[in-house]
Amino acid sequence: xxxxxxxxxxxxxxxxxxxxxxxxxxxxxxxxxxxxxxxxxxxxxxxxxxxxxxxxxxxxxxxxxxxxxxxxxxxxxxxxxxxxxxxxxxxxxxxxxxxxxxxxxxxxxxxxxxxxxxxxxxxxxxxxxxxxxxxxxxxxxxxxxxxxxxxxxxxxxxxxxxxxxxxxxxxxxxxxxxxxxxxxxxxxxxxxxxxxxxxxxxxxxxxxxxxxxxxxxxxxxxxxxxxxxxxxxxxxxxxxxxxxxxxxxxxxxxxxxxxxxxxxxxxxxxxxxxxxxxxxxxxxxxxxxxxxxxxxxxxxxxxxxxxxxxxxxxxxxxxxxxxxxxxxxxxxxxxxxxxxxxxxxxxxxxxxxxxxxxxxxxxxxxxxx
Amino acid sequence: xxxxxxxxxxxxxxxxxxxxxxxxxxxxxxxxxxxxxxxxxxxxxxxxxxxxxxxxxxxxxxxxxxxxxxxxxxxxxxxxxxxxxxxxxxxxxxxxxxxxxxxxxxxxxxxxxxxxxxxxxxxxxxxxxxxxxxxxxxxxxxxxxxxxxxxxxxxxxxxxxxxxxxxxxxxxxxxxxxxxxxxxxxxxxxxxxxxxxxxxxxxxxxxxxxxxxxxxxxxxxxxxxxxxxxxxxxxxxxxxxxxxxxxxxxxxxxxxxxxxxxxxxxxxxxxxxxxxxxxxxxxxxxxxxxxxxxxxxxxxxxxxxxxxxxxxxxxxxxxxxxxxxxxxxxxxxxxxxxxxxxxxxxxxxxxxxxxxxxxxxxxxxxxxxxxxxxxxxxxxxxxxxxxxxxxxxxxxxxxxxxxxxxxxxxxxxx
Numbered sequence: 120x121x122x123x124x125x126x127x128x129x130x131x132x133x134x135x136x137x138x139x140x141x142x143x144x145x146x147x148x149x150x151x152x153x154x155x156x157x158x159x160x161x162x163x164x165x166x167x168x169x170x171x172x173x174x175x176x177x178x179x180x181x182x183x184x185x186x187x188x189x190x191x192x193x194x195x196x197x198x199x200x201x202x203x204x205x206x207x208x209x210x211x212x213x214x215x216x217x218x219x220x221x222x223x224x225x226x227x228x229x230x231x232x233x234x235x236x237x238x239x240x241x242x243x244x245x246x247x248x249x250x251x252x253x254x255x256x257x258x259x260x261x262x263x264x265x266x267x268x269x270x271x272x273x274x275x276x277x278x279x280x281x282x283x284x285x286x287x288x289x290x291x292x293x294x295x296x297x298x299x300x301x302x303x304x305x306x307x308x309x310x311x312x313x314x315x316x317x318x319x320x321x322x323x324x325x326x327x328x329x330x331x332x333x334x335x336x337x338x339x340x341x342x343x344x345x346x347x348x349x350x351x352x353x354x355x356x357x358x359x360x361x362x363x364x365x366x367x368x369x370x371x372x373x374x375x376x377x378x379x380x381x382x383x384x385x386x387x388x389x390x391x392x393x394x395x396x397x398x399x400x401x402x403x404x405x406x407x408x409x410x411x412x413x414x415x416x417x418x419x420x421x422x423x424x425x426x427x428x429x430x431x432x433x434x435x436x437x438x439x440x441x442x443x444x445x446x447x448x449x450x451x452x453x454x455x456x457x458x459x460x461x462x463x464x465x466x467x468x469x470x471x472x473x474x475x476x477x478x479x480x481x482x483x484x485x486x487x488x
Numbered sequence: 489x490x491x492x493x494x495x496x497x498x499x500x501x502x503x504x505x506x507x508x509x510x511x512x513x514x515x516x517x518x519x520x521x522x523x524x525x526x527x528x529x530x531x532x533x534x535x536x537x538x539x540x541x542x543x544x545x546x547x548x549x550x551x552x553x554x555x556x557x558x559x560x561x562x563x564x565x566x567x568x569x570x571x572x573x574x575x576x577x578x579x580x581x582x583x584x585x586x587x588x589x590x591x592x593x594x595x596x597x598x599x600x601x602x603x604x605x606x607x608x609x610x611x612x613x614x615x616x617x618x619x620x621x622x623x624x625x626x627x628x629x630x631x632x633x634x635x636x637x638x639x640x641x642x643x644x645x646x647x648x649x650x651x652x653x654x655x656x657x658x659x660x661x662x663x664x665x666x667x668x669x670x671x672x673x674x675x676x677x678x679x680x681x682x683x684x685x686x687x688x689x690x691x692x693x694x695x696x697x698x699x700x701x702x703x704x705x706x707x708x709x710x711x712x713x714x715x716x717x718x719x720x721x722x723x724x725x726x727x728x729x730x731x732x733x734x735x736x737x738x739x740x741x742x743x744x745x746x747x748x749x750x751x752x753x754x755x756x757x758x759x760x761x762x763x764x765x766x767x768x769x770x771x772x773x774x775x776x777x778x779x780x781x782x783x784x785x786x787x788x789x790x791x792x793x794x795x796x797x798x799x800x801x802x803x804x805x806x807x808x809x810x811x812x813x814x815x816x817x818x819x820x821x822x823x824x825x826x827x828x829x830x831x832x833x834x835x836x837x838x839x840x841x842x843x844x845x846x847x848x849x850x851x852x853x854x855x856x857x858x859x860x861x862x863x864x865x866x867x868x869x870x871x872x873x874x875x876x877x878x879x880x881x882x883x884x885x886x887x888x889x890x891x892x893x894x895x896x897x898x899x900x901x902x
Contacts, residue, residue: 363864
């Protein structure tokens, strides 16, 4: 194999696929990146078997071939190479790849590509096409709410629900739930729900370019999903397990309704959370006469209270949430104003952008004891 | 040198970070390993002075069928008696020995007193078992002239508080400190500074290295490595090829006298737990599971009654020779139901590959108030709550898990 490639192009491709490379087992071939040179194209693959990412770029291919190179080393090396171009050469059977750039030359051990697991995507009856920026935002606004829970698989994933020309993403750790609606570029004929591991969804989001005109494509098979965008393709297994009927927990009208400046709210919660020492920080939120009062107390540390001006409708009332849950959702909303609507008691509160109806996050309260 | 000069020199020679000069020369850290010599036997002799000087075997009566030697006095060791040996064999080796049954409660009481002494030397104490502990003296060295003095004072104070003799090893890390206390036994005090480390380690057999069990040792011996010096004469890669990357590197680092593990205070967080000592050792898997299920049901109910959730499950087992082990697992998500508690504890029991046991215990820790409400309450949690409610109304025996029942019903005493 012999090829020459622009260094910047190679750096970008490696940084995309190395996210899927296994980091745990130092002996495994999965810590490597597969490089395949064919007909003026370079295909790079990283996988840990749960998740695989492939990226294809242009290159001048002198002779075709394949090699597996240690991912961490390759990534660090090409970032630091002196030249604008990188030339890579392997001799069949030699077990080394020579990498040249400027006047630098490195010879790295390789492994045979025949040992590298193939990255096969699922057979999918239909492809869902979504604008890349939209899909990226949808994932960013939902995946954070997923959990790590080996006993309840549905908490570890993001539900992708496609129907007609609607795509809905939902994730929950059972204490909170994030829901986002979006539109597909073209309507689909058969509705479908899949549960994508949260990590795979987050890696897919990193791969999407917000300014690309070409949409991303999602192809859902029986137990795998492929998400492709531009020159990159991600294949992940799907989670099994039943996602709960989330519609049942979406609250109807709430008696206490407020409209708050997002940044002001975020900063005030952050301040209140400073007091926490043991366990998760909890903030008591009270809506009274046009003011939202945030208070926190921690034994042996002290207490805090801060009021912010709000647009207040409906009743007065108070509740308490984990500060982290509030901060997480306030961070992913882009609007300047948010709505916080809640009921007293063990009922979910809702936070959503003030100017749109396609996103909401439910947060379950903390009992005050 | 007079004492006065010594004091002055100490005052002036305060190194950086508040450590005296001798301590910075000694090593990065000053780690102490304290090990009570033949602990159970020493306590018995102290409580019954008539036993002094006699071969004494703690573990069971002379004719006890299931007895195993827990500890024996040095006088008994001279006859070849060792811990974990069946009593029957010990009787053959040393028929004139005094045989006594262990009194764990008494040993624990003495152990607590020793621990108090250790805490008066350093705030960082890591008890490893009833008769062994690590202390980190780093930064607490200035009252002493050198490491020897720390050891001498520690031994004196333990002697004064309990009447018992300890062996002490002092080194810049845990691995070497433990080796040092082993080397000096009984009534030992051995100090190994960073500079003396090679001279101390190189002649030791590789079986002295932590993590080198009989299997690994055999593999190393076949490759011609019998001592630490043999290992050191090879490149680290050859060890990695032999033992795998992780183990190879770990063993090599220990052979270099490198061990970065901190002396760790056990989590002071409160725990809820229960243990049971069996009237007969139990080897049978299903029967152990049944006992485990009963313990978990009890601990789970108490956890919920206290209004808490837990994240860590600890399993405690004691073998017939009184060797006691604990293993823990910490979950990412807090739990409060019997189901998850039992699953975790059961996996721990599997991982220990336990043989016959005389004691089984289950503890939960990392407790937090259960105040976060849930959108999707778990079936297992609701089930546990319903079972709690039934027991509250109709009595504690009103409802059980099927897994709590074993084919042979044995009674445990708590």
